[in-house]
Amino acid sequence: MIQRLEKARKWMLIILFFAFIFTVFFYLTVSADIEVSDVEKRELAQNPDLSIENVSNGEYMDDFESYFLDQFPGRNIWLKSYLQYQQMTNKTYIFDYYVSDSNWIIPKPSYSKPSTHIDKAVDNLNQFATTMKDEGKEVYFASLPHKVNTIDILPSYIEEGTGIEKKDYFFSKFNQKSIPTVDVGKEFKEEYTDDELKERYFKTDHHWNMFGAFEGYQKVADLLSENSTYYTNMNEDESDYELKCYNDKQFIGSYNNQLYLTVDTTGEKICHMLPKDNLFDSYQITWNGKERTFKQVYGTDIFRDNNPIDFGGLYMNNTAEITIENPAVQEESRLLILKDSYANPIAFHIAQHFSNTTVYDIRYNDDQILTEYMADKDFDVVLFLYNDAMLQGESFRFSTPMED
Known part of the structure; x- marks a missing residue:
């Protein structure tokens, strides 16, 4: 019985993992890429060209990794939640910024x-x-x-x-x-x-x-x-x-x-x-x-x-x-x-x-x-x-x- 439950749990994790990958892939496929991050004041990575040359020299995977990180669904929400977690744990620097108790912000020296x-x-x-x-x-x-x-x-x-x-x-x-x-x-x-x-x-x-x-x-x-x-x-x-x-x-x-x-x-x-x-x-x-x-x-x-x-x-x-x-x-x-x-x-x-x-x-x-x-x-x-x-x-x- 225990072995069956363990096996079912492994299959459930596999199914959830592939469902997550499929959902993210579907989101990246159908949604328009965000060109600029207003928060970070920079251009975000765009979907790289898929070509034999780019795949063979490794550039495609490097560019796709940057694209995935920049266009990840709910990216800003995840980052903001991570920042709030860091604030709760009293880290000295948050993204290389110090925030005082009176809300003064100064960068790391x-x-x-x-x-x-x-x-x-x-x-x-x-x-x-x-x-x-x-x-x-x-x-x-x-x-x-x-x-x-x-x-x-x-x-x-x-x-x-x-x-x-x-x-x-x-x-x-x-x-x-x-x-x-x-x-x-x-x-x-x-x-x-x-x-x-x-x-x-x-x-x-x-x-x-x-x-x-x-x-x-x-x-x-x-x-x-x-x-x-x-x-x-x-x-x-x-x-x-x-x-x-x-x-x-x-x-x-x-x-x-x-x-x-x-x-x-x-x-x-x-x-x-x-x-x-x-x-x-x-x-x-x-x-x-x-x-x-x-x-x-x-x-x-x-x-x-x-x-x-x-x-x-x-x-x-x-x-x-x-x-x-x-x-x-x-x-x-x-x-x-x-x-x-x-x-x-x-x-x-x-x-x-x-x-x-x-x-x-x-x-x-x-x-x-x-x-x-x-x-x-x-x-x-x-x-x-x-x-x-x-x-x-x-x-x-x-x-x-x-x-x-």
């Missing part, structure tokens, strides 16, 4: 030391700045404080990362004597307590919020006003602005997105700081060659009444090129901003002080070299707005492709 990649980046920067100055252009560098180098969230038993060490190394090689600069992160650290610093960042995203960004803008404006002959005073005092917060909106933080939105976002400060004279609305804006209004480029999730919203929809999405003509500045002054996403909340604020501003992201212009792009332009001022965790890579590709 980097412990790598300064490398030749930083040397190459800063050498390129120094050479580029020298060339620009020889051509009569003003060059400025603003180091913007990334969350990982500014906020102290990790528990004491976790070793501190090397982000500040790498930034200090970068600046030790950087020609600050000939390039006026502001280290916003250093000034933040000197001026504010840890709790005050937290007021200036999103809990569940890797960026600063409007409070941190606006203070960063003011420090960049001070750098320009003290040094640039092209800078025009416009809306420099905080009293010239109106703070608008959107408490009815739900925020999707980039770190939380990686954790499948398992972290509570209550308390995120979703705000704009806009000039009371509505100057931004008078800008003539060209977005990748197409004319746009201010509200078609900035705060699109807010002005379209979308909910929930993310950092790009709250401020501005990354893009290759934006030009801004400012009718309020009469004397011609042409600014080129080279930036990363930390500049997105404040690029339009800086544009107040120049008649023409071009916002250019090297990462989204991999088909052209910056110096070639600038050859037929007539910029007066070049301003770098780079966060202090981005000290190497393609953003420092100015005249030739970066070497590996």
Whole structure:
């Protein structure tokens, strides 16, 4: 009797296994493949081509494994359940993120030391700045404080990362004597307590919020006003602005997105700081060659009444090129901003002080070299707005492709 029950159980397991395989195969066959994961911000593997060549060289099975994992039925539900299980077991890192008791999210620290990649980046920067100055252009560098180098969230038993060490190394090689600069992160650290610093960042995203960004803008404006002959005073005092917060909106933080939105976002400060004279609305804006209004480029999730919203929809999405003509500045002054996403909340604020501003992201212009792009332009001022965790890579590709 016992042997019969054991045999029946084995057959039942075999039947269930093949039923599962058949169900998954049927699902993959009849359902449309998902092309992009909104959570992971990446393209998902698609059904590989079945050919004799791909099967014989082993590529088909490798590609099919990736396809199976990416298109598995209920994949997001399974992953989210796994994340919630990890949270219940009090793991220090969940998908390489630390989540504090108050729902602050920070990635696992980097412990790598300064490398030749930083040397190459800063050498390129120094050479580029020298060339620009020889051509009569003003060059400025603003180091913007990334969350990982500014906020102290990790528990004491976790070793501190090397982000500040790498930034200090970068600046030790950087020609600050000939390039006026502001280290916003250093000034933040000197001026504010840890709790005050937290007021200036999103809990569940890797960026600063409007409070941190606006203070960063003011420090960049001070750098320009003290040094640039092209800078025009416009809306420099905080009293010239109106703070608008959107408490009815739900925020999707980039770190939380990686954790499948398992972290509570209550308390995120979703705000704009806009000039009371509505100057931004008078800008003539060209977005990748197409004319746009201010509200078609900035705060699109807010002005379209979308909910929930993310950092790009709250401020501005990354893009290759934006030009801004400012009718309020009469004397011609042409600014080129080279930036990363930390500049997105404040690029339009800086544009107040120049008649023409071009916002250019090297990462989204991999088909052209910056110096070639600038050859037929007539910029007066070049301003770098780079966060202090981005000290190497393609953003420092100015005249030739970066070497590996």
